Amino acid sequence: MSDEIDNKQSIQAQSSETMNQYSGSAAADIDYVRPAEIPEQDLYHGHSFITKWVFCQDAKVIGVQYFLTAVFTGVVGLILSWLMRLQLGFPGLAGFMTAEHYYQFVTMHGMIMVVYFLTALFLGGFGNYLIPLMVGARDMVFPYVNMISFWMFFIAVAVLMASFFVPGGPTGSGWTLYPPQAILEGTPGSGMGILLMLVSLSLFVIGFTMGGLNYLITILQARTRGMTLMRMPLTVWGIFTATVLAMLAFPALLVSSIMMTLDKVLGTSFFMPTILKAGEVLEYGGGSPILFQHLFWFFGHPEVYIVALPAFGIVSDLISVHARKNIFGYRMMVWAIVGIGALSFFVWAHHMYVSGMNPWFGFFFATTTLIIAVPTAMKVYNWIITLWRGNIRINTVMLWCLGFIVTFVNGGITGIFLGNVSVDVPLSDTYFVVAHFHMVMGIAPLMVIMGAVYHWFPLVAGRMLHEGLGKWHFWITFLGAYSIYFPMHYLGFIGVPRRYFEMYDSPYMTSAIGMNEFISLAAFIVGAAQFILIFNIIKTLKTGKPAGKNPWKANSLEWHTSTVPPEHGNFGDRLPVVHRWPYDFSVPGAKEDFIPQTTPPSEVVHTEVEKT
Amino acid sequence: MHVGIIFFLVILGSVLFHIFTPWYWTDIASNWQGMDDTITLTFWVGGGVFVAVCLFMIYCVFKFSYKEGRKVEYKPEDKKLERILTWATTIGVAALLAPGLIIWNQYVNVPKNALEVDVMAWQWGWQYRLPGEDGKLGTTKVVNINDENPFGINPDDPFGQDDIMIQSDVLNLKIDRPVKILLRSVDVLHNWYVPQFRSKMDAVPGVITFYWFEPNKVGEYEVLCAEYCGVGHYAMRGTVIVQDEQNYNQWLNEQETYSELVAKQNKLEIEKNKIVKKIDLN
Numbered sequence: 006m007s008d009e010i011d012n013k014q015s016i017q018a019q020s021s022e023t024m025n026q027y028s029g030s031a032a033a034d035i036d037y038v039r040p041a042e043i044p045e046q047d048l049y050h051g052h053s054f055i056t057k058w059v060f061c062q063d064a065k066v067i068g069v070q071y072f073l074t075a076v077f078t079g080v081v082g083l084i085l086s087w088l089m090r091l092q093l094g095f096p097g098l099a100g101f102m103t104a105e106h107y108y109q110f111v112t113m114h115g116m117i118m119v120v121y122f123l124t125a126l127f128l129g130g131f132g133n134y135l136i137p138l139m140v141g142a143r144d145m146v147f148p149y150v151n152m153i154s155f156w157m158f159f160i161a162v163a164v165l166m167a168s169f170f171v172p173g174g175p176t177g178s179g180w181t182l183y184p185p186q187a188i189l190e191g192t193p194g195s196g197m198g199i200l201l202m203l204v205s206l207s208l209f210v211i212g213f214t215m216g217g218l219n220y221l222i223t224i225l226q227a228r229t230r231g232m233t234l235m236r237m238p239l240t241v242w243g244i245f246t247a248t249v250l251a252m253l254a255f256p257a258l259l260v261s262s263i264m265m266t267l268d269k270v271l272g273t274s275f276f277m278p279t280i281l282k283a284g285e286v287l288e289y290g291g292g293s294p295i296l297f298q299h300l301f302w303f304f305g306h307p308e309v310y311i312v313a314l315p316a317f318g319i320v321s322d323l324i325s326v327h328a329r330k331n332i333f334g335y336r337m338m339v340w341a342i343v344g345i346g347a348l349s350f351f352v353w354a355h356h357m358y359v360s361g362m363n364p365w366f367g368f369f370f371a372t373t374t375l376i377i378a379v380p381t382a383m384k385v386y387n388w389i390i391t392l393w394r395g396n397i398r399i400n401t402v403m404l405w406c407l408g409f410i411v412t413f414v415n416g417g418i419t420g421i422f423l424g425n426v427s428v429d430v431p432l433s434d435t436y437f438v439v440a441h442f443h444m445v446m447g448i449a450p451l452m453v454i455m456g457a458v459y460h461w462f463p464l465v466a467g468r469m470l471h472e473g474l475g476k477w478h479f480w481i482t483f484l485g486a487y488s489i490y491f492p493m494h495y496l497g498f499i500g501v502p503r504r505y506f507e508m509y510d511s512p513y514m515t516s517a518i519g520m521n522e523f524i525s526l527a528a529f530i531v532g533a534a535q536f537i538l539i540f541n542i543i544k545t546l547k548t549g550k551p552a553g554k555n556p557w558k559a560n561s562l563e564w565h566t567s568t569v570p571p572e573h574g575n576f577g578d579r580l581p582v583v584h585r586w587p588y589d590f591s592v593p594g595a596k597e598d599f600i601p602q603t604t605p606p607s608e609v610v611h612t613e614v615e616k617t
Numbered sequence: 618m619h620v621g622i623i624f625f626l627v628i629l630g631s632v633l634f635h636i637f638t639p640w641y642w643t644d645i646a647s648n649w650q651g652m653d654d655t656i657t658l659t660f661w662v663g664g665g666v667f668v669a670v671c672l673f674m675i676y677c678v679f680k681f682s683y684k685e686g687r688k689v690e691y692k693p694e695d696k697k698l699e700r701i702l703t704w705a706t707t708i709g710v711a712a713l714l715a716p717g718l719i720i721w722n723q724y725v726n727v728p729k730n731a732l733e734v735d736v737m738a739w740q741w742g743w744q745y746r747l748p749g750e751d752g753k754l755g756t757t758k759v760v761n762i763n764d765e766n767p768f769g770i771n772p773d774d775p776f777g778q779d780d781i782m783i784q785s786d787v788l789n790l791k792i793d794r795p796v797k798i799l800l801r802s803v804d805v806l807h808n809w810y811v812p813q814f815r816s817k818m819d820a821v822p823g824v825i826t827f828y829w830f831e832p833n834k835v836g837e838y839e840v841l842c843a844e845y846c847g848v849g850h851y852a853m854r855g856t857v858i859v860q861d862e863q864n865y866n867q868w869l870n871e872q873e874t875y876s877e878l879v880a881k882q883n884k885l886e887i888e889k890n891k892i893v894k895k896i897d898l899n
Contacts, residue, residue: 104848104849104851105848108845108848108850177848178845179845183805183806183845185804185805185806185822186740186804186805186806186845186846186847189804189805189847191740191804191805191846191847191848191849192805192847192848193848278822278823278824279759279760279822279823280759280803280804280805280822281739281759281760281762281803281804282740282804284763286759286760291823292823293823294805294806294821294822294823295821295824328681329683329689330689330690330691331691331692331693333692333693333694333695334693334694334695334699335693335694336694337694337699359808359817359818359819360819360821361800361818361819361820361821361824361826364721364724364725365725367721367725368718368721368722371714371717371718371721372714372718375710375711375713375714376710378706378710379703379706379707379710382666382702382706383699383702383703383706385670386670386702389670389673389674389677390698392674392677392678392681393673393677393681393690394681394689394690395677395681395689395690396681396683396684396687396689397677397678397681397682397683398682398683399620399678399682399683404620407620407624407674407678410670410671410674411624411627411628411671411674414666414667414670414671415631415667418659418663418664418666418667419663421659421663421710421713422656422659422663425655425659425713425714425717426717426718426721427651427652427655427717427718427720427721427724428652428655428656428659428717430649430652430724430815430816430817431649431652431653431656431812431815431816431817432656433817433843434808434810434817434843434844435843480623484623484627487627491631491634492634492638492640495638495640495641496640498640498641498642498643499640499641499642499643499812500643500812500813500841502810502841502842502843504845504850504851505850505851506850506851507851508851511839511841512839513643513812516639516640517640520640588693590689591689591690591691592691593691598689613691
């Protein structure tokens with residue numbers, strides 16, 4: 006009780022102080038920001054190495070931990086893709102490559118890249134690092150839970166990697182894990198492999214729920230004074246909406262994992278109908294394989310947007326900062342993110358047009374899917390209109406953004422092919438699909454990740470990454486990745502089915518041999534080029550140019566911390582007070598081409614700023 | 618400067634690749650020309666948008682690259698422009714969706730005169746069953762399947778007796794006669810797919826799924842499994858031979874019906890019993 010009274014007093018003290026600061030000047034009114042409603046949180050400051058760097062409760066350190074773990078899984082996924090391309094481009098060259106291995110590599114590559122790399126990187130990595138800084142909080146609201154979230158993820162990754170070493174190897178059921186084959190002999194890793202995969206996914210969901218609740222509540226409850234929802238950077242909007250999707254979508258993955266585990270271990274028949282295998286009828290009956298697909302894609306489609314929405318948000322901020330221009334149509338951008346997020350729960354069965362579900366669903370899901378194209382297209386228009394009459398720095402960050410626009414529009418357009426139900430019929434399960442989703446949710450988000458790394462590395466490490474190396478990294482990656490996936494669509498037109506260990510004795514498909522060799526060579530080069538970044542980071546940490554404060558002249562709060570890199574608690578003695586949106590670039594009448602969010606109106610009286 | 622040029626070359630290269638590509642459709646051999654046409658339409662509209670967006674971006678890179686003190690437009694919103702773009706996109710998307718839905722409507726409504734073909738899939742192979750003179754397929758059950766009854770036909774079902782059984786992965790079809798493919802699987806998911814026919818559907822254990830097409834070109838086509846079904850997936854092939862009426866009927870007459878198979882097996886059984894008896898007598 007007495008605590009509460011103390012708190013109220015301190016809040017009053019704070020607010021009257023703010024008023025006093027400007028009392029007697031005409032600026033008092035225009036600079037007024039509502040006082041804080043809740044007191045600041047107490048933080049646990051680690052002192053030992055273990056509490057500072059291992060079991061750490063600082064969201065920034067947790068973000069870096071998530072980032073590094075995700076990058077580790079990404080490198081594993083990359084190596085697996087090399088092995089697959091080796092088989093597809095040059096069949097028989099690698100003697101150890103059996104069909105079993107090939108399917109195991111396909112499966113692990115897919116699952117790692119979608120869940121353990123992209124999702125963990127965007128939400129766990131960028132989310133943890135940026136949310137508290139961008140909304141002006143000292144940390145996540147539940148730092149201890151946040152720490153456990155990372156360690157659950159770490160255990161999930163360890164379990165996943167352990168499946169490489171169990172008898173039978175990892176599961177080779179495709180990343181969609183469709184039953185019945187996922188848990189029946191005839192699919193590689195149908196014993197321990199699939200079980201470890203299901204356990205790992207369950208752990209991931211549990212860990213992610215802890216993190217996700219943190220992101221949501223921090224964004225909703227711990228924003229600093231003046232940081233209204235419509236003044237948040239789009240990065241935060243993207244991560245926020247993606248986390249809402251994750252909270253609603255991951256439970257479907259969790260229950261389907263649990264149900265399949267029961268089918269496997271206890272012999273229940275959630276997904277298993279009567280099955281004849283090697284002349285014998287198995288002891289299953291009455292289950293539905295299509296039910297699993299509905300559950301999986303109810304998770305799986307929002308999952309696409311769980312990756313895409315943070316990328317949309319981040320790229321909006323990067324483009325705006327480096328084009329020195331406000332993001333065009335901010336409110337439209339926010340509503341597009343929220344709208345896309347909501348719609349993403351009504352389109353899942355567009356992955357199932359030819360799955361054998363009732364074909365009349367096709368009409369509904371084709372319509373909802375193509376409706377999503379509208380807000381998505383609006384976002385693309387707004388990005389390019391932001392460039393229009395801007396003052397565009399053509400640096401490494403901007404290059405990645407431009408690369409994103411090209412690959413994302415390309416992949417979005419092919420999405421209209423596949424979403425349009427009858428057009429999907431000839432193209433589904435072919436390389437057209439592989440090319441489409443790699444372009445739109447592999448390469449495009451990767452472009453954003455890279456842009457974000459070059460953009461925020463100076464904040465995280467206090468040093469600027471080397472521009473020259475960055476440009477080499479970009480051009481090899483962009484040109485290489487584009488020449489992998491653009492021609493791959495045409496394999497789909499020929500009719501080449503995906504998930505084929507070996508293909509090319511079909512008469513009309515022999516023409517694709519040359520292309521496959523080319524694609525494989527490009528894949529080797531693009532993969533190798535990623536080590537330029539790792540080299541760049543190591544070199545920069547040792548000898549890089551110090552970044553100083555706010556090297557990009559950005560407005561959002563993360564660049565206005567008391568120290569660079571920000572310490573635990575982020576903002577020193579006083580939390581920042583926000584007076585404007587983060588996109589006041591090149592405002593007419595202002596002295597410089599940017600006005601930070603913390604600048605009160607009284608300091609920029611003669612400017613035509615946006616009243617947000 | 619060079620940045621804009623490289624991006625421009627990428628876009629130009631994409632367009633040229635599309636025009637001059639040696640890799641494109643495998644020649645169509647069914648009635649689903651409408652699918653190809655919708656794809657072509659989507660290519661024009663979608664490709665146009667892709668090129669337009671990228672060229673606009675490239676123009677901006679050329680025109681507005683960083684110069685100290687450049688005057689930058691400050692215009693957070695433009696309601697009118699946003700409205701125009703929203704409506705234009707909506708109309709474009711609707712124009713693509715409409716033909717897609719019309720063709721889907723044809724795809725899910727099977728013509729009355731379609732020949733029903735039972736396609737049975739397992740790890741890893743296919744076999745087929747055609748209706749006999751009664752024009753109807755007998756019902757089946759997975760648990761009925763054994764050496765004497767390879768399709769699991771219900772022995773009590775009168776429609777099943779004259780069913781024509783093709784215990785081979787080669788199926789013959791008559792040209793210009795619609796075919797309704799009835800898919801079933803005894804173990805895991807499969808998908809009976811002939812690229813030239815454009816159409817496909819998963820075979821799901823426990824249910825019967827369907828699709829239809831009308832082969833319109835005489836020839837031999839490869840069947841591919843298009844839904845991952847385990848380690849033998851890539852080897853799960855079959856053949857379809859599309860024939861004119863005369864050749865087709867000749868082939869059909871050579872096939873065995875279920876009752877013939879049962880009779881043959883009963884005869885074998887009797888012969889075997891005789892031999893056993895003889896041995897006993899001796």
